[in-house]
Amino acid sequence: MxxxxxxxxxxxxxxxxxxxxxxxxxxxxxxxxxxxxxxxxxxxxxxxxxxxxxxxxxxxxxxxxxxxxxxxxxxxxxxxxxxxxxxxxxxxxxxxxxxxxxxxxxxxxxxxxxxxxxxxxxxxxxxxxxxxxxxxxxxxxxxxxxxxxxxxxxxxxxxxxxxxxxxxxxxxxxxxxxxxxxxxxxxxxxxxxxxxxxxxxxxxxxxxxxxxxxxxxxxxxxxxxxxxxxxxxxxxxxxxxxxxxxxxxxxxxxxxxxxxxxxVDKFTGVENAPENPEAAAKVGTKIQKEIRDLDRYQCNMRQVGTAHLVEIMDAYDLLPCENYRFGSFPKAPKIYSMKFFENFTRVIPDGCWHGCTMACAKTVDSFEVMTGPYKGHRVTVDGPEYETVGCGANMSLWDPKWIIEFNFYCDTYGIDTISSGTAIAYYMEMFEYGILNKERCGGLELAFGNFNAVMQFLHRMADGDTDEFIKVAAKGIRRVKDWLKSKNWGDHQLIEDAGMESKGLEYSEYVTKESLAMQGGYGLTLKGPQHDEAWLIFMDMVNNQIPTFKDKAEALHYFPMWRTWFGLNGLCKLPWNDVEPANNAETNDPSKVPEHLNNYVEYQNAVTGWNINKEELILQSERAYNWQRALNVWMGRGQRRDDWIPYRSMGPVTELEYVSRQERYDKQLAEIMNKPLEEIEKMDVGKKVKLLYDHRRNQYQILSDAVYMRRGWTQNGVPTPVKMKQLGFADEQKMLDFLAKKIQEDEENGLNEWGGVYSESEEKPSKERRYWESW
Amino acid sequence: MLIINSKEVIWKKDETISLLLKRMNFVFPMIVVKINGRLIKKDKYSTQLINDNDEISVIHMISGG
Structure with missing residues (x-):
């Protein structure tokens, strides 16, 4: 030893x-x-x-x-x-x-x-x-x-x-x-x-x-x-x-x-019975060595897990603070990854399945619980991962121990840290505006930064508290929006725009205001705003690699199709691009990590005995992806109206947000309106918020047009029978008939139309309105 | 003037890549830097000077999510 x-x-x-x-x-x-x-x-x-x-x-x-x-x-x-x-x-x-x-x-x-x-x-x-x-x-x-x-x-x-x-x-x-x-x-x-x-x-x-x-x-x-x-x-x-x-x-x-x-009675390293274990081991050994040698110089996942992203997101104005109003915060260094590293048990390598060198699953052992039914108990807490820490920032909880406590109770109560954290952050903002107050919140002072109120909310919810607010709030932002509006407690537009949900699901923890592609990465998704389909913020906002709508649409086609593949195979996405080969920069398309893509082709072939190439690998995903979209449409959703996102994810909802990044927004408005910056600076802030509001909402519609076309869907976001047949579903007659009928209904209802308003200088994605008929 | 990721940025005399990355607050560790299309290896970041009118790509790998 x-x-x-x-x-x-x-x-x-x-x-x-x-x-x-x-x-x-x-x-x-x-x-x-x-x-x-x-x-x-x-x-x-x-x-x-x-x-x-x-x-x-x-x-x-x-x-x-x-x-x-x-x-x-x-x-x-x-x-x-x-x-x-x-x-x-x-x-x-x-x-x-x-x-x-x-x-x-x-x-x-x-x-x-x-x-x-x-x-x-x-x-x-x-x-x-x-x-x-x-x-x-x-x-x-x-x-x-x-x-x-x-x-x-x-x-x-x-x-x-x-x-x-x-x-x-x-x-x-x-x-x-x-x-x-x-x-x-x-x-x-x-x-x-x-x-x-x-x-x-x-x-x-x-x-x-x-x-x-x-x-x-x-x-x-x-x-x-x-x-x-x-x-x-x-x-x-x-x-x-x-x-x-x-x-x-x-x-x-x-x-x-x-x-x-x-x-199970036993398990061995080859329990999954690969067709060619030597080939699987060869490709695996290569990546294992890469992680061992390079992770410490790249994302450092082996030491701090996904929490390494906290300081990165804060530096790039992407860390959601106070319900996504801001992307960075003066107190954020208090919850940087090293603050959690100090709490992690560091002597034991961690992984959630055998053979994973990435080993990013961290724990805090012997954590003394501070509140609730287990107060005083010492427990092992798994995490926190980046998303959970991001929830801390969103609720303005700037003490690592508060975030660990929140993490522990979410886990043991069996609730999602992301949805609950994002939702509570929204309730806190509504509390700040007086739309919610102590009386309306069942006695809770649900103000930003109030750790005790957050924990009381969780405990009362888990305990089945019958208070009206607790019961509605536990169903998430969408239901609370409807509830607040039904009570007429505040400005309806503010209530809608500030709540970070789409399709009824709460957002995960990234600020997307300055990345239109990532707005699509959250909205133009199958299940709702989770970042697992596409994470394009750097590519779009920082690298400026996908400036046109067509470029963004291509990324919103390729990456969701590629990332879906991990879920078809039972794989974690992290070893794909949270570590990269030493020579990745020298490749033609480093964002896709070409060597790792080849690894996955070899790996799937080695296990299954199939003989696929990287194009067929994407095709596997495209089949499942389109089927799921068609299933959504079949269930009455999965259309343009369902892909809409709240304005908080597109731009500044309030004047406070605008003023906090005024230089940035003024410059953008000057370009959009083709006016001198000095003239924009003199304008009323409320008017500028409105101008940006109208512009960005239209940008999102134009993006949706481009993405639907790239994916082979109608302007209402419906996969076509032609597309489904191309993917290999020619004998799935029930689904094909349904889609044909739905598209015909959309045609009669005027829904197969472009969603964006285009200026004379802007081109629609296709000159043919019914482009999807001959796809 | 420099062009960084298609945006104009003021040029500074005697600035290395390391100093430029610091100025831009580009703290993400997984980046690729190219000057006028030429790949710069990481071990040159602290010595490679940037000239006026250089076109620089600082490509952040996707990561995240």
């Missing part, structure tokens, strides 16, 4: 120990259904079966994974879309009996040769958006699900009482059991179930168990996340990763699931 190292057996995380009578808790279970199965041998990344469970009828069955399914949907998120299409109806809502909660793997998920190969993709009809939401997550559950013999798990129906689902790959049996005595909050129930279902009382056995759960917050809000556990044998604690976006945990608890347990 190297000097300074110590055996994992000797490490004590210093957390509060729990004394549970697990035998008594287990004895209270009643087995509702048991399903014995023959475990498929995994071949080339696929188990070739999916698992279907209906909690209303207690039916458990298997569905085959066909070659046609692989060809059209590849795997992972694509499989989830296919299963949902087969199960739901256009009017299915999050709490409908038939809504599916799907957890998928992907052909590369569970590999250990390449970093970031442990991701699951989870899908359901979201309470926030009423359309399908996908969310990715690390942890061991996805790989274990596949090692148990299934490429995906599909749960339909609702249990009558609290249950757990046990997928026992060791005994090849699946059970639905009542679970009356288990805890619900995640940091407790995941530990209870891990101890209860590990085959032996030792760390290695506990490591072979993974639990999916959500807490009381998920029950009482639309922000429920899924917590995926991975047992840390050094800390002896169930660590957590989250499928955060879109309220999947809310659906889990609506189905009365306390936990889903997967247990």
């Amino acid at each position: 190297v000097k300074g190292q110590f055996s994992w057996k000797d490490y004590d995380a210093g957390n509060t120990k729990h004394e549970w009578d697990l035998q008594k808790i287990h004895a209270a279970h009643k087995v509702l259904t048991e399903f014995k199965y023959d475990k498929n041998k995994i071949e080339k990344g696929f188990a070739n079966k999916t698992l279907y469970i209906n909690l209303t009828t207690n039916e458990i069955k298997e569905k085959p994974v066909t070659d046609d399914m692989k060809k059209k949907f590849t795997g992972g998120r694509g499989f989830g879309l296919k299963l949902l299409w087969d199960s739901i109806q256009p009017d299915t809502r999050w709490n409908s009996e038939e809504n599916d909660l799907v957890i998928t793997t992907g052909p590369l998920c569970g590999s250990t040769q390449y970093p970031g190969s442990g991701k699951s993709l989870c899908l359901t009809v979201s309470p926030s958006t009423n359309i399908v939401c996908d969310s990715n997550v690390g942890g061991y559950f996805g790989p274990y699900l596949k090692f148990c013999g299934y490429d995906a798990l599909e749960i339909q129906g609702k249990a009558k009482e609290d249950v757990i689902i046990v997928i026992d790959g060791e005994a090849s049996v699946i059970r639905i059991e009542t679970a009356p005595l288990e805890e619900i909050n995640t940091h407790l129930v995941s530990e209870q179930l891990t101890y209860m279902y590990s085959s032996k009382d030792d760390e290695r056995s506990r490591q072979r168990v993974s639990v999916v759960s959500a807490g009381h917050g998920a029950e009482n809000s639309y922000w429920g996340c899924l917590n995926f556990s991975f047992w840390d044998i050094r800390r002896k604690v169930a660590r957590l990763k989250q499928a955060g976006r879109g309220g999947l945990g809310t659906v889990l608890r609506d189905k009365k699931i306390k936990g889903i347990v997967a247990r």
Whole structure:
């Protein structure tokens, strides 16, 4: 052992120990259904079966994974879309009996040769958006699900009482059991179930168990996340990763699931059965070495995780401060990454799946909880990641410990830090304007920077508080906007413009005012404003690489198609571009990291035995992407009106914001209006805010025109039958017929028209209005 | 006058790439610098001087998200 190292057996995380009578808790279970199965041998990344469970009828069955399914949907998120299409109806809502909660793997998920190969993709009809939401997550559950013999798990129906689902790959049996005595909050129930279902009382056995759960917050809000556990044998604690976006945990608890347990008898480095393990290992070794050697000089993810972005975003005026009003803040250095590094346990390398050298999952061990039901307990907190720290800035919480506390309770209550943090920041701004006040907030002084009010809000929400504000606020910004307007408590335009949601989902943590392309990266998306489709701020705002609408549209085609690919395969995106080869700068297109792109082609071929090239790799994504868009349209959304974004993400809503960056905006207005700067400087600020408002809203419409055309959609954002046939869906007649009918209806309603207002010098994307007919 | 990422910036005598990056507050570590289309390696940033009228690309890799 190297000097300074110590055996994992000797490490004590210093957390509060729990004394549970697990035998008594287990004895209270009643087995509702048991399903014995023959475990498929995994071949080339696929188990070739999916698992279907209906909690209303207690039916458990298997569905085959066909070659046609692989060809059209590849795997992972694509499989989830296919299963949902087969199960739901256009009017299915999050709490409908038939809504599916799907957890998928992907052909590369569970590999250990390449970093970031442990991701699951989870899908359901979201309470926030009423359309399908996908969310990715690390942890061991996805790989274990596949090692148990299934490429995906599909749960339909609702249990009558609290249950757990046990997928026992060791005994090849699946059970639905009542679970009356288990805890619900995640940091407790995941530990209870891990101890209860590990085959032996030792760390290695506990490591072979993974639990999916959500807490009381998920029950009482639309922000429920899924917590995926991975047992840390050094800390002896169930660590957590989250499928955060879109309220999947809310659906889990609506189905009365306390936990889903997967247990495997063993796992090896080649459990995913790659066709060519040597080739997979060769390409993996190359990137592993690259991360080991270069990360410290690049993003330093191995030391501080994604929190390295905090100081970068602050420097470029992109860190959301006080509900995205500002992009930097004098107090921001108090929450820079090194402030969290001081709290992280630094002696233990971290990763949320085996073989990931990036190891960006950081923890704070023995954190003493300051508020709420666990006050005084010492716990391990996973994170905080950049987005959670960004929420701190947004709520004006400038103490790392406050952010860690917020992180802990969001996790254990099973709520998304992003949605809750962004929403609370909005409520705080409304509080500042007097649109909300203490009386209207159920007694909470929800002012910027009030940590105690934030925590009280979370605790009361998780506790099921019936105060009107708490109940509406827990459903997110969209519902609060409608509520505030119905009460006539403030200026309706201000209420709409300041709340950072689109499609009903809250924004993640980047300021986009100066990047039109990134406004599209948030708005022209499938599930809502999450940055996982495209992150174009540097490319657009700083590098000035995509100055025209056509350039931006190309980026808003390529990057979403490329980034979707990770979710089809069960991969993490971070090793693609959060580290780069030493010679990346010398390549023709360094933004795409060409060497890594080639790695992924080789990696997928090595595991699956396919023979794809990089163009076909994009095609895999394009199929799934268009299918999901078509699914959105089928559910009554996914059109131009649904892609609209709040003005706060386009420009300064208030005079305060304008004045805070006056030099910038005055200069822009001078260019737009072709007037001398001195003349603009003398203008009334309110008038300048309005001029910019009209200009930028139109810019967004023109961008939408260009993007829809580049993606092969109509001006209303609808994928065409021609496009779908080109992608390989020629035999999906039900979908093709629906799209043809919808486009005809749009034509009759005048919706197949350009959305932007074009000046004489500006060209529309096409001279043909019905360009999509002959695409 | 310099052109940096297609925008005009005042030229300063005896300014190296390192100093220019500092002036512009370009703190992101994963960047590519080209002067008049010629790639400049990182180890030259502290010595490579910038001339008046140079056209400079400071390409920030995407990262993030």
